[in-house]
Amino acid sequence: MANAAAVGVAQAAESQGKTPAGSSTHHLSLQGGEATEDLPNEHSTKPFSLLGVSWDNPDTELPGTVEVRTRDARTGSWSSWFHLEGHGHGGDEGTTAARGSSDPVWVGPSNGVQLRTTHEGKAAAKLPAGARLDLVDPGADSGSVSAEPGAGEGQPPIVSRAGWGADETLLPPGAEPGDPSNDPEYNAEVKAIFVHHTAGTNDYSCDESPAIIRAIHRYHVVTNGWKDVGYNFMVDKCGTIFEGRKGGTDKPVLGAHTYGFNRESSGIGVLGNHAALPASQEALASVAAVSAWKLGQYGGDPAGTAELTTTVTQENYFGKQYTVGNSYTFERISSHRDGVNVDCAGDKLYEQLPAIRQLASEL
Incomplete structure (x- = not known):
C-alpha cells in the first residue's frame, strides 16, 4: 500500500499579505506528517494556481517521493498524481536561501490539494522539520502584455516586468525596503546560457503566461527567500520572451x-514540462534568439564552448563531479542538468539543445 503524509494538520494561513495585483501566498503545515497507512483526505483550500513544498533547513532534502494532486476550481475534478522534485540547496548566490524547497509547479x-509520500513501496521517512505546502495565487492580470522592440543590435522583442505585472515591492521574508542587499548584482560577462523548464x-494558454510568471516570481521570493525571480528570461510555448530578474x-x-554557475551565465526558463514533450518550435526559436544576443554581447559563439568556474562542490545529473574553485568546459548553450543534479530541463528539451545551438549560430 502506498504510504502518505497527512495534509492540512494546521489551518491554511495567508502570509506576506496581498499585493497591488491581488497575488498572495498561503501555507498548509505538514508538521506531524509522518507516513501513515492511509492516504490523506482531500483538503479544500483558498484559491491557488501554483504550489510547492518547502521546509526549514535548506541543507536538507526531501525523503523518498513526494506527490500531490489538485482540484480544478472550474470543473471540480481532481488531477492525476504528479511528483514534486525537491532539492535543499539555494539557487540565489547573492542571498542565503531561507528555506529548502521543491521546484514550483503551475x-x-x-x-x-492532496499530498502523499512514498519510498520504494515502504513507509516514507518523516518530512523535514517545518515542512509545508506553499500555495500561490498569482492575482489578476495587470499591465500591457506586449513585447517591446529590442533597443540594441540583435536584441529580440521582450515583454518587460511591468508588462507581466511584476510586484516590485515584493521582498524576501525579513528583508527591509531600501536595503542595498536587495539590489541587482552584475556579473563581468555572460559566458554561457543555461536552459531550464519550469x-x-x-496545457496552458499563452494568455496565462504572465500569471505563471507572477506565481514563479512570488514563490522564488516568498518561499525560497531569494531577492527576485531566479531566471534572467522566460519563454512561453508561443515564443513570447519575458524579462526575468530585474x-x-x-x-x-x-x-x-x-x-554554482550563476556567476558567469544567464538562465532562460521555458514555461512547461519537457520531460516527455518537446518544446515548441516557437519556443526554440526564441531561446535561440535570446542566447545569440546575450552571448554575442561578449563575443561568445553559440556553437562553441566556455570554461566556467564553479562556486560550490557538487555533482551534475550525469554524475560528473565539480569542485569549488575549479574550471570546467561547458557548451555555450547548456541545460540546468549539465551543472546541477536535477533532471531539468527535461529529456525532450535536452535533446533539442543541438537545434537551439544551430539556430543561435545562424543568428
Missing part, C-alpha cells in the same frame, strides 16, 4: 538558476 486555478503543465535585460545580471 497547476492552474485550483481550490483543493515544470508543471503544458537589473536590465541588456546587462549581465546575476540570476539564481544554476547553482
Whole structure:
C-alpha cells in the first residue's frame, strides 16, 4: 500500500499579505506528517494556481517521493498524481536561501490539494522539520502584455516586468525596503546560457503566461527567500520572451538558476514540462534568439564552448563531479542538468539543445 503524509494538520494561513495585483501566498503545515497507512483526505483550500513544498533547513532534502494532486476550481475534478522534485540547496548566490524547497509547479486555478509520500513501496521517512505546502495565487492580470522592440543590435522583442505585472515591492521574508542587499548584482560577462523548464503543465494558454510568471516570481521570493525571480528570461510555448530578474535585460545580471554557475551565465526558463514533450518550435526559436544576443554581447559563439568556474562542490545529473574553485568546459548553450543534479530541463528539451545551438549560430 502506498504510504502518505497527512495534509492540512494546521489551518491554511495567508502570509506576506496581498499585493497591488491581488497575488498572495498561503501555507498548509505538514508538521506531524509522518507516513501513515492511509492516504490523506482531500483538503479544500483558498484559491491557488501554483504550489510547492518547502521546509526549514535548506541543507536538507526531501525523503523518498513526494506527490500531490489538485482540484480544478472550474470543473471540480481532481488531477492525476504528479511528483514534486525537491532539492535543499539555494539557487540565489547573492542571498542565503531561507528555506529548502521543491521546484514550483503551475497547476492552474485550483481550490483543493492532496499530498502523499512514498519510498520504494515502504513507509516514507518523516518530512523535514517545518515542512509545508506553499500555495500561490498569482492575482489578476495587470499591465500591457506586449513585447517591446529590442533597443540594441540583435536584441529580440521582450515583454518587460511591468508588462507581466511584476510586484516590485515584493521582498524576501525579513528583508527591509531600501536595503542595498536587495539590489541587482552584475556579473563581468555572460559566458554561457543555461536552459531550464519550469515544470508543471503544458496545457496552458499563452494568455496565462504572465500569471505563471507572477506565481514563479512570488514563490522564488516568498518561499525560497531569494531577492527576485531566479531566471534572467522566460519563454512561453508561443515564443513570447519575458524579462526575468530585474537589473536590465541588456546587462549581465546575476540570476539564481544554476547553482554554482550563476556567476558567469544567464538562465532562460521555458514555461512547461519537457520531460516527455518537446518544446515548441516557437519556443526554440526564441531561446535561440535570446542566447545569440546575450552571448554575442561578449563575443561568445553559440556553437562553441566556455570554461566556467564553479562556486560550490557538487555533482551534475550525469554524475560528473565539480569542485569549488575549479574550471570546467561547458557548451555555450547548456541545460540546468549539465551543472546541477536535477533532471531539468527535461529529456525532450535536452535533446533539442543541438537545434537551439544551430539556430543561435545562424543568428
